[in-house]
Amino acid sequence: MSIIHDPVTGEAITEVADTDPTSLDRMLDEARAAFPAWRRVPATERGALLRRCAGLMREHAEELAELEARNTGKPITHTRGEVERAALAFEYYGGWADKHVGATIPVPGEYHTYTVPEPHGVVAGVIPWNVPYVFAALKVAPALAFGNAIVLKPAPETPLSALRLAELVAEAGVPRGLVHVAVGGGEIGERLVGDPRVDLVVFTGSHETGRAVARTAAERLTPVALELGGKNPQLVFADADIDAAVDGIMLGAYSQCGQMCIAGTRILVEERVYRDVVERVRERVRALRVGDPREEGVNVGPQTTAAQRDKTMSMIESAQAEGVEVLAQAPVPDAPELAGGYFATPTAFVDAPVDSQIMQEEVFGPVLGLRSFRDEAEAVELANATSFGLAAGVWTGDVGRAHRVASEVDAGTVWINTYRVLSVLVPFGGFKLSGFGREGGQEAARLYTRIKSVWTSLDGGLPPGYRL
Numbered sequence: 001m002s003i004i005h006d007p008v009t010g011e012a013i014t015e016v017a018d019t020d021p022t023s024l025d026r027m028l029d030e031a032r033a034a035f036p037a038w039r040r041v042p043a044t045e046r047g048a049l050l051r052r053c054a055g056l057m058r059e060h061a062e063e064l065a066e067l068e069a070r071n072t073g074k075p076i077t078h079t080r081g082e083v084e085r086a087a088l089a090f091e092y093y094g095g096w097a098d099k100h101v102g103a104t105i106p107v108p109g110e111y112h113t114y115t116v117p118e119p120h121g122v123v124a125g126v127i128p129w130n131v132p133y134v135f136a137a138l139k140v141a142p143a144l145a146f147g148n149a150i151v152l153k154p155a156p157e158t159p160l161s162a163l164r165l166a167e168l169v170a171e172a173g174v175p176r177g178l179v180h181v182a183v184g185g186g187e188i189g190e191r192l193v194g195d196p197r198v199d200l201v202v203f204t205g206s207h208e209t210g211r212a213v214a215r216t217a218a219e220r221l222t223p224v225a226l227e228l229g230g231k232n233p234q235l236v237f238a239d240a241d242i243d244a245a246v247d248g249i250m251l252g253a254y255s256q257c258g259q260m261c262i263a264g265t266r267i268l269v270e271e272r273v274y275r276d277v278v279e280r281v282r283e284r285v286r287a288l289r290v291g292d293p294r295e296e297g298v299n300v301g302p303q304t305t306a307a308q309r310d311k312t313m314s315m316i317e318s319a320q321a322e323g324v325e326v327l328a329q330a331p332v333p334d335a336p337e338l339a340g341g342y343f344a345t346p347t348a349f350v351d352a353p354v355d356s357q358i359m360q361e362e363v364f365g366p367v368l369g370l371r372s373f374r375d376e377a378e379a380v381e382l383a384n385a386t387s388f389g390l391a392a393g394v395w396t397g398d399v400g401r402a403h404r405v406a407s408e409v410d411a412g413t414v415w416i417n418t419y420r421v422l423s424v425l426v427p428f429g430g431f432k433l434s435g436f437g438r439e440g441g442q443e444a445a446r447l448y449t450r451i452k453s454v455w456t457s458l459d460g461g462l463p464p465g466y467r468l
Contacts, residue, residue, distance in 0.1 A: 002156045002183060007073030007302040008292050010340025016159050019182040021191060024151075027180035028197040031122045031149035034177030039119050039147040043098035050094030050145055053172040057087040057137075060168065064161060068133050071160045073302040073342065074256065075293035079133075086137035086165075089424045093145035093444070100146060100445040110458040117449040119147030120223070121199035124192045126213065127162070128205045129155035129304050130259040130364075135204055136162040138424070138439060140169065140179060146448040148200070149178045153192055157305050159183045193217055202447070203227070204261075206362075207388075207433045225437025225447055227261070227429050229362040230390030233383040234264040234419065235405065237376075238272040240395035241417070246280045248393060248419040249368070254288060254346055255420065257300055258366040259308070261434075262391040264419055265368040266359055268382050274372040278327065278350055281370065285348045288330035292338060300330065300366055302342040309342040312365025316347050319358040319369075324349045327370065354385050362388070376401060380408045389431030393419045412438075 004013045019027070038046075057064065061083045068079040102115035125139030132154050143150040154162040159181065166181045182188055186209075193201050194216045200223050203213045207228040217224040234252055236245045252264030269277045293301035303309040320326060327350035332343040344365045352359045352369035359369045373379040383392060383405075392411040396402050406414040412430040415421060422428070427443035429435060437447060 002159065004071060004157070004160060005306075006070055007304050007342045008294070009338065010306070010342065013070060014160075016163070016183050018156070018184040019188050021188075024182055024188060024191055024195075027151050027182060028122065028195055030177035031151055031180060032197050034175055035119075035121055035149045038144075038149060038175060038178055041147075043100075043147070046145055046147065047094040047097035049172060049174055050090045050097065050141060053141075053169055053174070054087040054090035054094065056168045056172050057083065057090065057165075060164075061087070064133065064164060067164060068161045069294070071158050072129070072132065072304045073293065075298070075301060078256065078293075082131060082134050085134050085422075085424070089134075089137040090141045092424045093141040096142075096442075096445055097145040100442075100449065102451070109463060112456040112458055114454050116452045116454060117146070117445070118452055120448065120450055121148060122197055123148045123150040123200045123202060123448070124195075124198045125150050125152045126189055126193070126201070126203045126205065127152065127154050129158040130256065130261075132158040133161035133165065136165050139202055140165065142439075142444040142448045144169075144174060144178065146445060148448060151180045151182055151192060151198075153182045153184070153189050156183060156185050190216060193222075194219060196220060198222060200448070201225070202437075202439070207435070210435055223450075225429070225439065226435035227437070227439060228390070228433060228435035229364070229388060230261050230263070230430060230434050231266060231360060231362050231386045231388040232262060232264045232391040232393070232411070233266040233268050233386075233409070234393035235373075235379050235383055235395065235409075236267070236269040236273065236277060237379070237396040237398070237401065238270040239397040240273075241397070242273060242276060242280070244417065245395040246277060246284065248395065249277075249281060250284050252393060252419045253368040254300055254366045257303055257344065258312075259304060259364055260420070261362075262413070262420060263364070264391070264393050265363065266383075266386070267368055267370040268373050268379055269370060270379070271372045271374055274370075278370055281348055281368075282328040285328035285330055285346060288346050290330050290343060290346060291333040291335075292341075300346055303344050303365060304342070306342050308364060309344050312344040312363055312367065315357065315361070315363050315365070316345060316367060319349055319352075319356065322356055324352050324356055324358055324369070326350075354382060360386060376405065380405060384410045387433040390434035391415070391430075
């Protein structure tokens with residue numbers, strides 16, 4: 001049994017029964033049994049069902065937003081936006097369902113040759129606790145659209161919105177057995193990923209867990225896509241709009257309490273404007289209001305889990321012990337009713353060494369580090385001085401530089417003069433320790449299907465030279 005907590009107060013919200021091995025077996029058997037009929041449902045009909053799901057999600061939008069806010073500790077204004085993103089995912093893939101088609105290939109000779117995209121079968125979708133409802137939708141919608149069944153495993157700390165999504169999908173008329181939610185920790189996740197009834201694994205989470213998922217999937221050569229963590233740079237050149245850049249820095253580092261794989265926390269600033277940016281960040285961090293995100297004017301809420309709060313504070317203390325200078329911190333709330341909440345101290349470090357832990361390891365909390373660079377070449381060198389390659393931001397008024405740097409930075413997503421803009425229409429994923437494979441856009445259609453090539457002889461015979 002998993003006890004679900006409110007991160008703002010630390011109090012228990014509810015209990016959810018964990019999925020035991022017998023229940024997981026049943027889910028996988030039901031998914032395999034439901035898959036053959038579902039793949040034969042015309043794609044247009046599958047798409048219509050997904051759009052019906054989107055409508056139901058919007059009908060229950062406020063309920064879902066409140067549920068997600070309570071379970072994750074986010075402001076409801078944020079979770080309302082996330083609920084809409086999830087509905088858009090179902091609409092988008094509902095529209096894609098009958099538009100992912102094969103091709104006729106004019107090979108030499110008397111042949112009619114074509115390709116057919118086919119569903120894999122049963123998908124294992126594993127999602128983290130930071131944006132659980134959106135990630136659930138981004139796994140379930142394309143899996144169903146392209147003819148698959150799915151067993152979804154949310155993080156044990158935040159299963160509530162995934163469970164509710166499965167109910168809405170069933171209410172919309174998606175046939176029984178196609179969508180299951182397995183609740184539990186690493187043991188149930190390992191069983192799911194390694195099960196021979198699984199035909200595709202799509203994982204979002206930390207790079208440490210991603211490595212374990214890849215190893216387990218490799219035992220059976222199960223196809224896998226991994227969207228992992230990041231240690232993402234934001235490069236600020238002297239010709240940038242500094243006001244906009246500082247806004248982007250604050251949004252990229254402290255929004256969602258820093259609990260984003262795309263958090264832009266390695267702040268690299270050209271020497272000529274470095275001290276100006278440093279002072280502006282100092283003022284902005286000190287002005288952050290940390291507390292109950294349901295209160296007006298609160299900028300930063302709690303971390304979603306106590307374990308993550310402890311990790312963040314440990315990394316802040318380790319950086320200080322290494323001698324990295326603290327530029328600014330925002331005070332955490334001291335109200336008695338919030339004493340049990342999972343609040344971490346928003347922190348900015350200055351002149352952080354390139355090889356320091358705070359500049360190399362993903363914190364997943366409200367922490368950034370600043371350092372300067374001399375020129376464009378050093379900016380790119382510093383940006384790539386990490387084992388990760390998920391995202392980056394480039395702030396400059398020079399359009400040529402913007403595109404040069406975007407091409408040279410080793411990241412799956414690069415934002416120019418903006419940050420943290422996402423859309424289901426756009427492929428997303430990383431390089432290096434940030435994983436491989438792409439979700440979103442037409443890349444998701446490729447991910448959730450496999451290609452079959454079909455040859456037909458038009459003259460009824462074998463090709464010349466092939467006869468024994």
